[in-house]
Amino acid sequence: MAARKPVAKPLYLQVKQDLVKRVVAGEWRPGHVLPSEFKLAEEYSLSQGTIRKAIESMALEGLVTRQAGKGTFVTSHAGDYRPFRFHQFYNGAGRRIASEETQWISTGPADADRIIADALRIPEGSAGVETVRLRLTEGTPLLYERFFLSESLCPNAQPVLERERPASVYLFLERRYNVLITRVEEQLQARGASAEESRLLNIPAASPVLEAERIAYSLGGEPVEWRIIVGPGGRTNYRNVIV
Amino acid sequence: MAARKPVAKPLYLQVKQDLVKRVVAGEWRPGHVLPSEFKLAEEYSLSQGTIRKAIESMALEGLVTRQAGKGTFVTSHAGDYRPFRFHQFYNGAGRRIASEETQWISTGPADADRIIADALRIPEGSAGVETVRLRLTEGTPLLYERFFLSESLCPNAQPVLERERPASVYLFLERRYNVLITRVEEQLQARGASAEESRLLNIPAASPVLEAERIAYSLGGEPVEWRIIVGPGGRTNYRNVIV
DNA sequence: CAGTGGTCTAGACCACATC
C-alpha cells in the first residue's frame, strides 16, 4: 500500500522522530493516550508493524508506556508509571529515600556560576532560581539538595516554587512548562561536607559526604535543570545496575 | 509451517531461554558466531521473525552482538564489542580510568566474611581467593580494588591469578571457567580512607573516598564476584546516566 | 556471487480492557 521511497533512514525511525516532535509540541500531553497503531499506520500510510517498531523504540526509552487493551500513553511523572525513576539514593536500612518528607530551606534568585552555565549551556551569569531543600526519613535529614532553573527556560518560576513547594520538580516542569524530563546524567564524588551541609545534615564539619551533580535533560535533549544532591557517608548510599 | 501450540509463554521467549541455555552450556563460546536466523528458524520449526525477536532481546541485554552481513556473535570481554562496559570511574580530567596501568599488590586465600557470603549467596567462611590491586594513570594511583572469587565457583584460581595477573577479571572468568559476566550491581558510599587505602593511594588518613561495592552476575544470574573499588575524593568521580 | 542481518508488508489469532 505504501509507496516505496528511496532509502534514507529507516521509516520507523523517521516515524519515531516525528512522533517525538509531536509529543514535544504538546499535541499529546503527559499522561494522555496516543492514537492506536492502526490509526497512525493509516495517517502515515505505513503498515502497522512499522508504526509498532517506532512506538516500541519510544517505549524502550521510557518516553511512552504501553498497556495491552488500553493504549499507548505519554509518560508522566505523575501517576505510577515509573516511580523512583531517578532516585538512586538509599538510606542505611536499604530503603529508597522517597520524597514524602521534604523540608524547604530557601528559594531565591541566583545567577548561573561557571559550572551551572556550562552544564545548562547558557551564558555565565544568566538569571535563574536556586532552591535548597532537605529530604528526611522519620525526621532525620538524609539528603541536602540544591537545584537551579534558568529564567530563560523556566520564566517566573520563583513565586510558584515558593508557593507550591513541589515535591517533584520534574512534575512541576511538566505541568507548568510542558517540559518532560526523560534523561539525567549524574557525576558522583566523595568530599568533605561544607559548613552549610554539616549544619543542615547535622554531621561533623568536613566529614565525608557523597555528592551527586545532576543535569536533567528534556525530551528534546536540552539541559533544563542543574542539581546537586548530598548525602552523609554511612547513612546514605547510591545504587546502580549496569547491564 | 509451524504447528500452532496452546499459549504458554511467547514462543520467542521460549526460544531465547533455550538459546541462553545453550550459550551457558558452551555450545557457542564467547566471540563465536551463532547459526543464522534462517538455520535456527528451521531447527526450531518457527518463522525467521520469531527467531529474530529472540535474538534481538538477547542483543538488547548485551549477551550477543549482531553485525549485518556477518552474523550474530556471543559477547566476549575480549575484542572491542563493548569496551569500558562496567567502568564508571573517571579521573579529575574527565577521562575514563582504563585498565592499561595496573599494579598488582597481593593475591591469597581468604574466607568469605559475612558481607561477601551474603553477596555471593555462599556460607560464611567459605574458601576463596582475594586480590588487591591498584589502577594508575601516569604513575599516580587512582583506584584501589579488592575482589573475591569463591573456590566453589572458581576452583584453583589463585595460581593462575598470580601467574597471569589478568587486567580483566571478567575475561579471565570467561576463558578459564566459561563464565560470562553480563550484569553488575554497585552500591556507592562516601567514607574515610582506611589505613591501607591511604597508604596505597597516597592520601591523608581518613580523607574522603568514594567506595563502590560491586557484585558481578553471570549469564545464568548467579553472583560470581564480589569487589570493592575505592577512589580518592577530588581525584576521581563516578558517572551514571539514567533514562 | 551467496549469505547475513535490517527493514517492511499484510495478513492472522490471542489476551486483555472497556462499555
Next chain:
DNA sequence: ATGTGGTCTAGACCACTGA
C-alpha cells in the same frame, strides 16, 4: 461487542560482508 497492544507467519527487498 469492540478496540487495544502482543505475538506470529510468510513472504519481500535492501545494504553489507567475504570468498
